[in-house]
Amino acid sequence: MQGKYRALWLNDENFLEVIDQTKLPFSYETKVLKTTDEIVEAIKDMTVRGAGVIGSVAAFGIYTACMEVKSYEELKEKALLIRESRPTAVNLMWAVDKMMELLKESSNLILDAKKYAIELNDEEALESQNIAKYGADIIEDILKQKNKTRINILTHCNAGWLAVIDEGTALAPIYEAKKRGIDVHVWVDETRPRNQGASLTAWELTQSGVNHTIIADNTGGHLMQRGEVDMVITGADRVSANGDVANKIGTYLKALAAFDNDVPFYVAIPASTFDFDIKDGVKEIPIELRSEDEVKYMRGVDSDGVVREVLITPKDSPAINYGFDVTPARLITGLITDKGVCKADLEEIEKKFRG
Numbered sequence: 001m002q003g004k005y006r007a008l009w010l011n012d013e014n015f016l017e018v019i020d021q022t023k024l025p026f027s028y029e030t031k032v033l034k035t036t037d038e039i040v041e042a043i044k045d046m047t048v049r050g051a052g053v054i055g056s057v058a059a060f061g062i063y064t065a066c067m068e069v070k071s072y073e074e075l076k077e078k079a080l081l082i083r084e085s086r087p088t089a090v091n092l093m094w095a096v097d098k099m100m101e102l103l104k105e106s107s108n109l110i111l112d113a114k115k116y117a118i119e120l121n122d123e124e125a126l127e128s129q130n131i132a133k134y135g136a137d138i139i140e141d142i143l144k145q146k147n148k149t150r151i152n153i154l155t156h157c158n159a160g161w162l163a164v165i166d167e168g169t170a171l172a173p174i175y176e177a178k179k180r181g182i183d184v185h186v187w188v189d190e191t192r193p194r195n196q197g198a199s200l201t202a203w204e205l206t207q208s209g210v211n212h213t214i215i216a217d218n219t220g221g222h223l224m225q226r227g228e229v230d231m232v233i234t235g236a237d238r239v240s241a242n243g244d245v246a247n248k249i250g251t252y253l254k255a256l257a258a259f260d261n262d263v264p265f266y267v268a269i270p271a272s273t274f275d276f277d278i279k280d281g282v283k284e285i286p287i288e289l290r291s292e293d294e295v296k297y298m299r300g301v302d303s304d305g306v307v308r309e310v311l312i313t314p315k316d317s318p319a320i321n322y323g324f325d326v327t328p329a330r331l332i333t334g335l336i337t338d339k340g341v342c343k344a345d346l347e348e349i350e351k352k353f354r355g
């Protein structure tokens with residue numbers, strides 16, 4: 001399988017090819033994205049998703065856009081379309097802005113954009129490898145403190161290699177722990193309404209032979225009260241200067257339950273997830289509002305093996321679908337970054353990332 005360790009790549013014809021994440025876990029299919037419009041649509045309809053990966057796709061989106069324009073001025077309009085395709089994950093805006101800055105003086109837009117997009121993605125991959133190491137060290141420490149040999153980790157949504165190249169963020173320490181011979185078991189939150197946990201995280205963990213159990217979203221608190229969760233690790237879509245974390249809807253409730261039960265709650269992020277312009281994440285991070293149909297309908301395989309979408313609510317009941325929530329810094333034990341573990345706190349974040 002070509003995309004085992006990357007959710008996207010340049011194909012032999014130099015077009016962006018991605019894993020179609022809307023088809024998983026029922027079938028592994030890829031899509032070639034040849035135009036800016038196709039890139040924008042793939043981000044909006046979540047063919048590609050996950051904060052890091054939409055940043056990566058956006059970088060290649062700028063490269064794709066370069067094939068359609070004659071000047072940097074024209075490129076700016078296309079860049080805006082990509083930048084506005086989803087509102088919460090800051091990695092998207094970060095990647096577009098970085099590419100545009102790098103291309104300002106370019107005399108060969110296509111060639112340079114391709115080079116910069118590849119470099120940007122390779123940097124993210126290195127960061128993911130560092131997150132894996134620092135996170136696995138924490139896992140080892142927790143096992144030592146508790147004098148245990150098996151760790152139970154709860155995760156929400158999907159922050160594995162489908163979400164951030166190369167190994168993800170939240171799942172990277174889990175993969176590394178397994179490589180170190182640690183007996184690791186993952187509680188996988190289903191993550192309604194789009195079920196990224198039940199469909200994508202469970203699929204990823206199955207591919208890598210990591211022990212896991214899918215749980216309904218409301219199960220985590222109960223497991224924590226019973227001592228069956230040793231730590232929580234999630235990814236993030238945006239972290240404000242004061243350490244508040246926007247992540248998939250439902251993360252905040254898990255953090256509250258973890259706090260009440262003294263379960264360490266870690267958030268794993270690459271540097272591109274910080275937004276230093278936002279001082280108070282709870283008040284200021286923009287939260288994506290998606291179609292109510294994602295709440296009202298569910299997709300699955302019927303007994304004939306056919307993928308179907310079914311309505312699970314009264315047809316006329318309204319629904320509301322916030323994509324994300326914000327967990328205040330006070331509930332977070334630490335941020336696992338490529339520069340080591342950092343407190344979710346203004347001073348420490350500034351010192352480590354801006355000093």
Ligand SMILES: CSC[C@H]1O[C@H](OP(=O)(O)O)[C@H](O)[C@@H]1O
Nearest residue numbers: 049050051157159235236247248
């Ligand atoms: C790198 S964190 C991945 C992150 O992406 C998610 O959102 P979505 O599936 O809507 O793109 C979610 O918040 C995950 O934690």
